[in-house]
Structures are given as structure tokens and as C-alpha cells.
Amino acid sequence: MYIEEQYQNNDPKAIRDFIQQNSFGILINQTEGKPWGTHIPLELEYNPEGKEVLYGHIAKANPQSAALQNGATVLAIFNGPHHYISSSWYDHENVPTWNYIAVHIYGTIRLIEGDELLFSLKKLVDKYEATSENPTKIENLSAKTMRQVNGITAFEISIDQIQAVHKLSQNRDDKNHSAIIEKLENQNRPNAISIAREMRKNRK
Amino acid sequence: MYIEEQYQNNDPKAIRDFIQQNSFGILINQTEGKPWGTHIPLELEYNPEGKEVLYGHIAKANPQSAALQNGATVLAIFNGPHHYISSSWYDHENVPTWNYIAVHIYGTIRLIEGDELLFSLKKLVDKYEATSENPTKIENLSAKTMRQVNGITAFEISIDQIQAVHKLSQNRDDKNHSAIIEKLENQNRPNAISIAREMRKNRK
Numbered sequence: 001m002y003i004e005e006q007y008q009n010n011d012p013k014a015i016r017d018f019i020q021q022n023s024f025g026i027l028i029n030q031t032e033g034k035p036w037g038t039h040i041p042l043e044l045e046y047n048p049e050g051k052e053v054l055y056g057h058i059a060k061a062n063p064q065s066a067a068l069q070n071g072a073t074v075l076a077i078f079n080g081p082h083h084y085i086s087s088s089w090y091d092h093e094n095v096p097t098w099n100y101i102a103v104h105i106y107g108t109i110r111l112i113e114g115d116e117l118l119f120s121l122k123k124l125v126d127k128y129e130a131t132s133e134n135p136t137k138i139e140n141l142s143a144k145t146m147r148q149v150n151g152i153t154a155f156e157i158s159i160d161q162i163q164a165v166h167k168l169s170q171n172r173d174d175k176n177h178s179a180i181i182e183k184l185e186n187q188n189r190p191n192a193i194s195i196a197r198e199m200r201k202n203r204k
Numbered sequence: 205m206y207i208e209e210q211y212q213n214n215d216p217k218a219i220r221d222f223i224q225q226n227s228f229g230i231l232i233n234q235t236e237g238k239p240w241g242t243h244i245p246l247e248l249e250y251n252p253e254g255k256e257v258l259y260g261h262i263a264k265a266n267p268q269s270a271a272l273q274n275g276a277t278v279l280a281i282f283n284g285p286h287h288y289i290s291s292s293w294y295d296h297e298n299v300p301t302w303n304y305i306a307v308h309i310y311g312t313i314r315l316i317e318g319d320e321l322l323f324s325l326k327k328l329v330d331k332y333e334a335t336s337e338n339p340t341k342i343e344n345l346s347a348k349t350m351r352q353v354n355g356i357t358a359f360e361i362s363i364d365q366i367q368a369v370h371k372l373s374q375n376r377d378d379k380n381h382s383a384i385i386e387k388l389e390n391q392n393r394p395n396a397i398s399i400a401r402e403m404r405k406n407r408k
Contacts, residue, residue: 039306094349
């Protein structure tokens with residue numbers, strides 16, 4: 001994606017944390033001659049070889065599946081909080097804008113099966129079951145339930161390029177920056193609160 | 205996108221409401237030989253000819269801008285709430301899943317300028333300034349401020365195809381459906397609460 005330099009997030013830890021906390025992403029490729037998107041968890045994990053990859057899987061019935069061959073290029077989009085920023089909150093005239101956080105990863109598909117596939121599913125399930133009272137465990141599921149694995153195409157995405165934007169009114173002076181945070185915090189909307197929190201964290 | 209029939213949203217009013225309430229979308233096309241996404245408000249509006257279109261604009265400095273020619277096909281993605289669904293919440297063994305709501309629109313670009321461009325910006329700003337104390341008004345901005353319009357590529361997207369998914373555990377029986385709602389409502393997380401609300405609305 002296009003990112004103005006002042007809105008680039010160049011902090012690898014912040015980017016990794018963002019992806020892991022906003023892992024329900026969109027897998028984009030060109031399928032049947034047009035851009036195609038599938039909404040799935042894409043988990044940033046170390047694979048058994050110690051390489052950081054994205055793990056994901058989609059239904060074999062999804063036409064996108066046929067395009068996910070070894071070596072295929074895909075775009076993984078991770079969305080974060082976002083909110084309208086009214087220029088009426090500034091002490092001067094300007095046009096309104098939108099603040100948001102997002103990460104785009106371009107990568108290369110490698111299909112996985114067998115133990116690698118089970119490893120990726122275990123990572124996924126263990127992550128989201130961490131707070132469950134009676135956590136579902138991949139390794140405890142019956143052979144019958146695990147036959148559902150036959151209906152998915154699973155893959156790891158080797159990361160070729162990371163694009164990270166955090167557009168957080170970095171172009172405003174202290175006074176206006178503070179006014180925006182205050183107005184957002186008064187909105188009582190989750191996205192507004194999240195953007196205000198990120199703006200506070202991002203202050204010099 | 206691929207949508208299992210049971211998860212299709214076929215209610216035009218619900219789809220329209222969703223797009224208007226989740227208008228900060230992603231504009232996807234093929235740019236410089238790869239899928240490219242830009243996060244922007246995409247507003248579902250009637251144009252001056254009374255045709256329902258999506259209005260949007262991006263920075264001319266964005267490489268995607270060069271690919272937005274009249275007649276170009278684009279994908280507009282609108283994201284909604286989503287949440288992990290633990291199979292430990294069911295009364296039987298199964299694999300976990302994810303519930304979510306999203307709309308994908310395929311459409312055709314028509315570049316707009318002059319009065320049409322101002323009309324689209326006015327619609328956008330008036331919508332988000334509706335609750336402002338001192339609303340910014342496009343028609344009140346100075347000529348100097350409005351020169352920023354020279355830096356954008358504005359367009360309307362003629363709608364060719366709408367794909368609407370609301371994956372809300374429609375494949376679960378009443379007892380399990382209720383258990384999922386209850387568990388989500390106990391999460392105290394905005395996405396969980398939103399999905400629970402949508403599941404309640406979607407009950408037969």
C-alpha cells in the first residue's frame with residue numbers, strides 16, 4: 001500500500017504485536033481473473049524450522065484454493081482500529097481525514113499437510129483457547145472430527161515484504177494533537193478509544 | 205469471495221445498512237503487477253442521476269491512482285465485527301471457527317471531477333459531521349484549503365456485484381446457538397458483543 005513517510009510504522013515489535021492481536025485478516029490474490037479476498041485467521045508464528053511465517057487455511061471449496069499453489073504471491077491484510085477525524089476539532093481550517101492502523105504483508109505460498117498442517121492448527125487453536133475454561137485441544141480431537149482437515153487447503157506464507165501504517169495525526173502540532181485525542185475519547189466508541197490510545201502511545 | 209449458502213446475507217436493506225455503518229473499507233485492484241489495497245472511506249450514495257454508487261478518493265501520489273482509469277474493475281471490501289468461536293462452548297466435539305460479517309463489492313471505476321467531485325466530498329463530510337458541534341462544511345472551506353482537492357483522484361464505483369456474508373453459527377441448533385451467544389456476551393470485548401447482537405438478530 002501507499003504510505004506517506006510520516007505515517008510509516010518502523011517498529012518491528014509493534015508491528016508483530018499488532019499482527020498477533022489483529023490476526024483475523026484478509027487473504028488476497030488474483031482468482032478467476034479478478035482480485036479475491038477470504039477472511040481468515042492468519043497467524044504469525046515460527047515454523048518448525050524457526051522461520052517466522054504466516055499460517056492459514058481455507059476451504060477447498062473456495063475457488064481461491066485452486067490459485068494457492070506453491071510459489072504463488074498473496075497479500076495478507078490486517079486491519080486495526082480506525083476513526084474519522086473532524087477538522088472542526090483543529091484550531092485552524094482544514095479538511096477532515098481518517099486515522100487508522102493496518103499492516104499489509106506480501107508473501108509466497110507453500111502448501112502444508114500432515115504434521116506441518118497439524119502443527120499450524122495446534123498453534124492457532126492453543127492461542128485462542130488459552131483463556132477457555134475447558135480448552136479445545138487439537139491433539140485430543142477424535143479421528144472422525146479431524147477428518148474435517150480433508151476439506152481445507154493449508155499453507156504457510158513466507159514473508160517477502162511488510163508494509164505497516166499508523167496514521168495517527170503525526171502531522172498536527174501538540175495542541176491540535178491533544179485536542180483530537182480528547183475529542184476521540186469523548187466519542188465513547190471502541191474504535192475512537194483505540195485510536196486515541198494509539199495516539200497517546202505515539203506521542204514524542 | 206466464497207460464501208457457503210447458509211452464511212449468505214440476502215437482505216438488501218441489511219447489506220446497505222452494513223456498508224453505510226462500516227464505510228471505512230479497502231479498495232483493491234491489481235497495481236504494478238500485484239494485489240494492492242488502500243484503506244479509505246467508500247460511501248454508498250445516490251449520485252446526481254439517482255444511481256446508487258460508491259464514492260471514494262485516494263492520493264494522486266498513491267501508485268494505485270494510475271490504475272484507476274475509467275472502466276477499471278475494483279474490489280471494495282467492507283469489514284464488520286468478527287470473533288473466535290470456541291468449540292468448547294458446544295455440547296459436542298467439533299473444531300473451532302470464526303464468526304464474521306463482511307461485504308465485497310465488485311465494481312467499475314468512473315473518474316469524477318468538478319461539481320461531481322464536490323458533490324461526493326460534501327456527501328462524505330456531511331455524513332461524518334452530522335454530530336459535530338461546529339460541523340466542517342465543504343461549501344464553507346476557503347479556496348486555499350480546497351486546493352488540496354488537486355492532490356486526489358476521485359471516482360465513483362458503479363456496482364457490478366455484491367457479495368455479503370454473515371457467518372453467525374447458523375449451522376448450530378438452538379441450544380448451542382444460545383450457548384455461543386452467552387459465551388460471547390461474557391467476553392466483554394466489543395467484537396464479541398457485536399457478533400452476539402448480530403446472532404440474536406439473526407435468530408429465526
